[in-house]
Amino acid sequence: MTRKDTNAWALILGVSSGFGAATARELARNGYHILGVHLDRQATMPAVQRLVHDIEKTGHRAVFYNMNAADETKRHEVLDTFIDLYHREGKAEVKVLFHSLAFGTLKPLIGRNESEMITKAQLEMTLDVMANSLVYWTQDCVRRRLIGRGARIFTMTSDGASMQLPYYGAVSAAKSALESYTRQLALELGPRGIICNALLAGVTDTPALNKIPGARNMLFAATAKNPAGRATMPEDVARAVVAMMHPGFDFINGNTIGVDGGESKVNYVGQKNTFQYADLNLLAESTWDPTDVS
Numbered sequence: 001m002t003r004k005d006t007n008a009w010a011l012i013l014g015v016s017s018g019f020g021a022a023t024a025r026e027l028a029r030n031g032y033h034i035l036g037v038h039l040d041r042q043a044t045m046p047a048v049q050r051l052v053h054d055i056e057k058t059g060h061r062a063v064f065y066n067m068n069a070a071d072e073t074k075r076h077e078v079l080d081t082f083i084d085l086y087h088r089e090g091k092a093e094v095k096v097l098f099h100s101l102a103f104g105t106l107k108p109l110i111g112r113n114e115s116e117m118i119t120k121a122q123l124e125m126t127l128d129v130m131a132n133s134l135v136y137w138t139q140d141c142v143r144r145r146l147i148g149r150g151a152r153i154f155t156m157t158s159d160g161a162s163m164q165l166p167y168y169g170a171v172s173a174a175k176s177a178l179e180s181y182t183r184q185l186a187l188e189l190g191p192r193g194i195i196c197n198a199l200l201a202g203v204t205d206t207p208a209l210n211k212i213p214g215a216r217n218m219l220f221a222a223t224a225k226n227p228a229g230r231a232t233m234p235e236d237v238a239r240a241v242v243a244m245m246h247p248g249f250d251f252i253n254g255n256t257i258g259v260d261g262g263e264s265k266v267n268y269v270g271q272k273n274t275f276q277y278a279d280l281n282l283l284a285e286s287t288w289d290p291t292d293v294s
């Protein structure tokens with residue numbers, strides 16, 4: 001079987017940028033056709049065309065839809081067209097479902113006045129795109145038997161699921177819901193041989209990050225505290241996804257897996273790096289004697 005002849009597809013929601021784009025490139029290099037959904041305006045379409053070109057250069061298909069992933073009618077159209085074009089004849093299967101949508105309202109829940117306060121429509125839209133859409137796309141893939149044994153679902157979460165940031169209330173709630181849906185799908189799809197895990201990426205320089213007020217400071221702090229000595233890059237997640245497609249990963253289900261160089265495990269209090277402790281010579285100044293066990 002040449003790579004081109006594979007029946008394995010990756011359905012990537014949020015394919016055009018950041019983690020979605022890097023993962024599409026990496027999966028295409030590793031034998032997958034890409035069915036991608038994104039929401040772009042004219043200005044960012046050249047980058048989308050470059051991505052399609054890169055995927056096709058590997059010998060795989062890039063079938064992209066520029067649409068709102070939360071639109072139910074369009075979701076049905078995408079999946080029905082996929083069945084007509086690729087599934088019925090060629091037995092194409094969705095082996096990877098990668099949920100990487102960034103589309104939320106960054107506003108305080110309360111704010112200083114009425115105009116700052118997030119609205120019901122904004123809150124519901126954020127939850128719908130960034131969390132509920134995972135359930136609807138998964139249900140529709142299962143209903144159509146596009147996804148089955150051996151498939152993997154990955155969702156993109158962040159520290160914001162369990163920690164708060166200014167302006168991040170709605171997205172934080174969406175991340176908590178997304179992690180919960182991830183675990184629930186792990187439970188319900190496990191018997192069908194489909195595993196579902198959330199990937200917790202570190203702070204990563206993408207268009208979505210740069211919409212968060214204070215993003216540059218976040219990136220600076222993340223870089224300073226990350227044990228890897230740098231911030232997370234989209235390619236780190238892309239490589240992790242390909243690694244997790246290995247059969248040895250079959251029994252790892254329902255987890256939130258850090259793909260962040262250890263960043264989320266470090267509490268940053270302003271030091272430049274770990275070795276600054278050595279400069280302070282804290283142990284030398286301390287009266288604590290590690291050999292004294294009395």
Ligand SMILES: NC(=O)c1ccc[n+]([C@@H]2O[C@H](COP(=O)([O-])OP(=O)(O)OC[C@H]3O[C@@H](n4cnc5c(N)ncnc54)[C@H](O)[C@@H]3O)[C@@H](O)[C@H]2O)c1
Pocket residue numbers: 013014015016017018019020037038039040067068069070099100101102103129130156157158159200201202203204205206207208209
């Ligand atoms: N960047 C970070 O620091 C970071 C860290 C952890 C987790 N995440 C999460 O990773 C995911 C992807 O973020 P990113 O940083 O790669 O963002 P990004 O802005 O680079 O990419 C977002 C993608 O989602 C698509 N999109 C947005 N709204 C859409 C909609 N309604 N319908 C269809 N497509 C839509 C965009 O077209 C784009 O392809 C998000 O869930 C984000 O919360 C980001």
